[in-house]
């Protein structure tokens with residue numbers, strides 16, 4: 188494999204990581220998602236999730252954080268394209284927000300399925 192190929196890939200990963208750090212620093216929604224992800228990861232260790240349960244939980248976390256990143260990216264572009272009120276920009280932003288909310292509901296349901304039975308078995 189040529190050296191320049193590996194250097195190019197490493198550069199791309201570096202740029203992506205810089206984007207991730209910038210997102211977590213500047214976006215309050217991202218900070219909330221990150222906190223939630225840390226909390227449920229801790230909860231996962233406490234609850235001794237099975238490997239499949241870890242995979243499901245991590246997919247739910249990845250779905251929410253990934254879609255929030257894309258939504259933020261769309262918002263930035265929309266703000267650059269049109270700063271005035273515009274019905275199409277409104278739809279673009281609303282659809283992006285809808286994607287995040289949809290993922291968050293799926294994540295909540297996943298969390299409920301993983302933890303509510305355990306909580307109930309602790310009580311009974």
Ligand SMILES: Nc1ncnc2c1ncn2[C@@H]1O[C@H](COP(=O)(O)OP(=O)(O)OP(=O)(O)O)[C@@H](O)[C@H]1O
Pocket residue numbers: 216258262269270271272273274276277280281284
């Ligand atoms: N240029 C615009 N034209 C029309 N409606 C807009 C415009 N900008 C924002 N909106 C409306 O306001 C809502 C919030 O937009 P805003 O850019 O403030 O997103 P946000 O609150 O930063 O989103 P998030 O909470 O995901 O960070 C949009 O979903 C849209 O309905």
